[in-house]
Amino acid sequence: MSDTILELSAAAAAAAIAAGDLDPAELFACYRERAAADPLNAFLWVAPPGPPAGLTEPTAGEAATPLAPVPLAVKDLFCTQGVPSQSASKILEGYRPPYSATVVARLGLPLLGKTNQDEFAMGSSNENSAFGPVANPWDRGRVPGGSSGGSAAAVAGGLAPWALGTDTGGSIRQPAAFCGIVGLKPTYGAVSRYGMIAFASSLDQAGPLTRDVTDAALLFSQMVGADPRDATCVAFPDRIGRPTATDLAGVRLGIPSDLLEAVDGLDPAVKANFDATVALAGSLGAEIVEVSLPHAEHALSAYYIIAPAEASANLARFDGVRYGLRLGGEQDLLSMYTRTRGEGFGPEVKRRIMLGTYALASGYYDAYYGTAQKVRTRISEDFTAAFGQVDLIVTPTAPTVAFGLGAVADPLAMYLNDFYTVPMSLAGIPAISIPSGLCDGLPVGFQLAGPAFSEARLLEAAHALEQAIGFDGAPARAGGTA
Amino acid sequence: MPDYVPTIGLEIHVQLATATKMFCGCALSFGDPANVHCCPTCLGLPGALPVTNAQAIEYAIAIGLALGCEIAPVSQFHRKNYFYPDNPKAYQISQYDVPIAAHGRLGDVRIHRAHVEEDAAKLIHAGAGSGRIHDARRSIVDFNRAGTPLVEIVTEPDVHSPEQAREWLTLLRETIRALGVSDVDMSQGSLRCDANVSVAPTGATALGTKTELKNMNSFAFLERGVRAEIARQIARLEAGETITQETLHYDVATGELRSLRSKEEAHDYRYFPEPDLPLLRVSADQVAAVRAALPELPADKALRLSATYGLAPERAHELAFNGPLGTFFEAAVAAADGVDPVAIANWLPALIERVGSDIDPAATPVTPAAFAALVGLVGTKTISRDAGRTVLDRLVSDGGEPAAIVAAEGLGAIAAADGELDAVVAAAIAADPDAAAKVAAGNAKAMGPLVGYVMRETRGRADGAEVGRLIRAQLGL
Amino acid sequence: MLSRHEVDHVAALARLALTDAEAERMAVELSSILEHIDRIRALDLDGVAPTAHVSDATAPLRPDVPVPSLPREALLAAAPEVADGGFGVPSPGASAQ
Ligand SMILES: [Mg+2]
Numbered sequence A: 001m002s003d004t005i006l007e008l009s010a011a012a013a014a015a016a017i018a019a020g021d022l023d024p025a026e027l028f029a030c031y032r033e034r035a036a037a038d039p040l041n042a043f044l045w046v047a048p049p050g051p052p053a054g055l056t057e058p059t060a061g062e063a064a065t066p067l068a069p070v071p072l073a074v075k076d077l078f079c080t081q082g083v084p085s086q087s088a089s090k091i092l093e094g095y096r097p098p099y100s101a102t103v104v105a106r107l108g109l110p111l112l113g114k115t116n117q118d119e120f121a122m123g124s125s126n127e128n129s130a131f132g133p134v135a136n137p138w139d140r141g142r143v144p145g146g147s148s149g150g151s152a153a154a155v156a157g158g159l160a161p162w163a164l165g166t167d168t169g170g171s172i173r174q175p176a177a178f179c180g181i182v183g184l185k186p187t188y189g190a191v192s193r194y195g196m197i198a199f200a201s202s203l204d205q206a207g208p209l210t211r212d213v214t215d216a217a218l219l220f221s222q223m224v225g226a227d228p229r230d231a232t233c234v235a236f237p238d239r240i241g242r243p244t245a246t247d248l249a250g251v252r253l254g255i256p257s258d259l260l261e262a263v264d265g266l267d268p269a270v271k272a273n274f275d276a277t278v279a280l281a282g283s284l285g286a287e288i289v290e291v292s293l294p295h296a297e298h299a300l301s302a303y304y305i306i307a308p309a310e311a312s313a314n315l316a317r318f319d320g321v322r323y324g325l326r327l328g329g330e331q332d333l334l335s336m337y338t339r340t341r342g343e344g345f346g347p348e349v350k351r352r353i354m355l356g357t358y359a360l361a362s363g364y365y366d367a368y369y370g371t372a373q374k375v376r377t378r379i380s381e382d383f384t385a386a387f388g389q390v391d392l393i394v395t396p397t398a399p400t401v402a403f404g405l406g407a408v409a410d411p412l413a414m415y416l417n418d419f420y421t422v423p424m425s426l427a428g429i430p431a432i433s434i435p436s437g438l439c440d441g442l443p444v445g446f447q448l449a450g451p452a453f454s455e456a457r458l459l460e461a462a463h464a465l466e467q468a469i470g471f472d473g474a475p476a477r478a479g480g481t482a
Numbered sequence B: 001m002p003d004y005v006p007t008i009g010l011e012i013h014v015q016l017a018t019a020t021k022m023f024c025g026c027a028l029s030f031g032d033p034a035n036v037h038c039c040p041t042c043l044g045l046p047g048a049l050p051v052t053n054a055q056a057i058e059y060a061i062a063i064g065l066a067l068g069c070e071i072a073p074v075s076q077f078h079r080k081n082y083f084y085p086d087n088p089k090a091y092q093i094s095q096y097d098v099p100i101a102a103h104g105r106l107g108d109v110r111i112h113r114a115h116v117e118e119d120a121a122k123l124i125h126a127g128a129g130s131g132r133i134h135d136a137r138r139s140i141v142d143f144n145r146a147g148t149p150l151v152e153i154v155t156e157p158d159v160h161s162p163e164q165a166r167e168w169l170t171l172l173r174e175t176i177r178a179l180g181v182s183d184v185d186m187s188q189g190s191l192r193c194d195a196n197v198s199v200a201p202t203g204a205t206a207l208g209t210k211t212e213l214k215n216m217n218s219f220a221f222l223e224r225g226v227r228a229e230i231a232r233q234i235a236r237l238e239a240g241e242t243i244t245q246e247t248l249h250y251d252v253a254t255g256e257l258r259s260l261r262s263k264e265e266a267h268d269y270r271y272f273p274e275p276d277l278p279l280l281r282v283s284a285d286q287v288a289a290v291r292a293a294l295p296e297l298p299a300d301k302a303l304r305l306s307a308t309y310g311l312a313p314e315r316a317h318e319l320a321f322n323g324p325l326g327t328f329f330e331a332a333v334a335a336a337d338g339v340d341p342v343a344i345a346n347w348l349p350a351l352i353e354r355v356g357s358d359i360d361p362a363a364t365p366v367t368p369a370a371f372a373a374l375v376g377l378v379g380t381k382t383i384s385r386d387a388g389r390t391v392l393d394r395l396v397s398d399g400g401e402p403a404a405i406v407a408a409e410g411l412g413a414i415a416a417a418d419g420e421l422d423a424v425v426a427a428a429i430a431a432d433p434d435a436a437a438k439v440a441a442g443n444a445k446a447m448g449p450l451v452g453y454v455m456r457e458t459r460g461r462a463d464g465a466e467v468g469r470l471i472r473a474q475l476g477l
Numbered sequence C: 001m002l003s004r005h006e007v008d009h010v011a012a013l014a015r016l017a018l019t020d021a022e023a024e025r026m027a028v029e030l031s032s033i034l035e036h037i038d039r040i041r042a043l044d045l046d047g048v049a050p051t052a053h054v055s056d057a058t059a060p061l062r063p064d065v066p067v068p069s070l071p072r073e074a075l076l077a078a079a080p081e082v083a084d085g086g087f088g089v090p091s092p093g094a095s096a097q
């Protein structure tokens, strides 16, 4: 039975439960066992045996969703009441928050486990976790991408039916691409951030990591909606239904050639896969239009000012006073602060705190933070102009396929992974990555982006392409079996 | 020896009397056990977010309007970054380049700006009165106060003496008290004042180096602290020394000014727009609605009381600056038929003396009508002043109507015509021939014992002036 | 190129204790990142408004109605040092003995 269960998509499992053909307890037990065995280091905490605890008691006023109880893997940085929520950092090791994130409570799904990630979501390879790197289920010598690497690996490896991740500059889309699954970064403001341990507040969004587009639509449909606890979260204008499109007739797809050519490290095989996917879209009826995003090539620079600046403030609360690690507390206050933070944060987190502090410091603000904010304005304007001509814009999700563990040592080279995903983050618009085939046995991701709150259209287009591509993710699930 | 002109700017923090905190739904409270009014947001737990309190914004608009400020249609919050144990997120959500209110004036002092922000937690040190911790190297943090809404008001440097500082702060306090948006109690910390002080030789065009004075938690301490700092700066300049820009703590016990330990490094607050809060927009309609609901402010009320009722400026000021007393006064004037408002105002101190200055007279058994009637009885000499005080005692303790009290207690004035008083005066002269002789010899001071005898005998019902006239008459003067 | 002195200053602002080796490496890495970033400073951005929030939304306001706070035990459960119902810290004024 377990093999059959594993073959079910989350939506199919939900339907089977609803029809009385699948026992939710059996489904939970099946995945719990696989997650507990975890050959990928994808999980930092797995639910204990037995029926799932009612972790996600919906907070007052929030009805549990009508979703059938398909177990959910949740990125470590979502607060889950009484369950470790550490953002994969030593500074929060063992921290069990007294409340749950809105999106987790709202979904009300059985919590399968908390997934590994880059520390405080800072990274593109999941090598920055304080609890060790995650292996890519397609090739355990390679990274799963990051920062939602544990969630992506768990779904791709068949350790979880679906998962929640967060995306600040590509942290859902890039690991989805590296792991051969679907990852949706919603419009900024579509999903509540309350209870998500913040990285960069003006960019962070929670989104689904799933086996297919239908699962993404189903999970996303239950995540959206205004939250009285998050002032940046607004009511979603559409109802997200099950996507049904099988062609792209009448859809104008924009190809931002200037952006594609601007990066040095675009792998020719990835480029070839991208071109083939665009051609496939054309054969499905899409009109292919060249568009220009003249400032998008500067998105990475703006991003690496804005995100660290916000992070430097967001991570200042880890001071050893109220929760988490404390070192030097028996000494003076300054020693407590500097030792707790100096030893509690990993190298990449410290690098970004330093970068952000520098960018905001007296004398540098205008040159860095102020300039980056203006570039952000330009990038948004570029997208607005482009969406006057086309419905969606497409790019490769990442310039390469998954690379080897430890293969990218230079921080700047690592940042280039996000070259195609960061512009959408800065503009606050939705983007989805779907698997578009394999290069040398490793998945390649295809990114589609649309105007703010166009998720319904985006999911329909992704669905049509997905059907035509017919990507098979089974090898990863087989490989993920210990 | 040149004379010096002090220049003083004030920075005032006002705690708003909302039901909940600035950015979360925790109740405001005072004097509760530590850390019982905290949630993920005000404790700065990972993942928590702020949501702005509508009432706090309305109160801030009211303060801005009362201070004659322009209200910004669009303003935003910033993060002010600094590490301190009482600052849970290590940043304070405050306003920076666009405050909600700016460019105002109250009395003779211009207002630079007024902005909304959140208060810090309370740090409790060893030996700080609580007796709760004993190791001088440890402190404890109580986050109940963290996130309390504040309005910070910054004046232009328009104050030039310690007395003016105190008087103006009093005007500010009463203005805000009239709005009903804060307790504005310095002893409780709901009104806090720092002062920037500099001195410059008379005639100098540039201001001197300023110092910042903290911790002046009463009006008297503000005046004394500023006076001490002005004297200190002048003494230094006279001695040929310079003034260092620093923050000083005024020790109210010793009167000393102590430099606060300099921070580990110069302040660099790294302000940047708060990404968790979209822009704060205030519509013209909302401003108009708050403006329409503004009560009469003390400065305006003093002018009106003086003009309408002919009160002396000091008395009008006193009534205008004590809202409940002023209201009681006007109610009494309205209830009285033909009683002189000045006389009513002049009797109010006697009432305050009996009920206490903190008590709203409306909350005592004395009704404005009864009070006015009492003043009227004295005015028509139906009862004497002394008897009036006795009646007021009864009103304060039991309430009731003055006329009924006078009748029941036989306090009516003894009329000169009915002969009763003549007999008592004769008895007084007979009882104290020495005094009578002195009065007869022209010593007016000797009248006292004779009048006192009459008052005792009549239980204060006699009119003092009438008694004097009768004594002189009987002595043939 | 970020100087070692600047690195130390920024680390002090951020309350991060860095070892000598970390600070040296930080100077090199941050310099290389900033060199890449510096290209945006050459863009013509005159008259461009800065974007602090991607949407032009207006902050929703919350009614001033109290909601229950968290139980104190739940808050203090995570505290590294608890004293008398509060969070214990080294006194700001005091230095180590
Ligand atoms: Mg302030």
Ligand SMILES: [Zn+2]
Pocket (backbone or CB within 6 Å): B021, B024, B025, B026, B037, B038, B039, B040, B041, B042, B043, B147
């Ligand atoms: Zn709270």
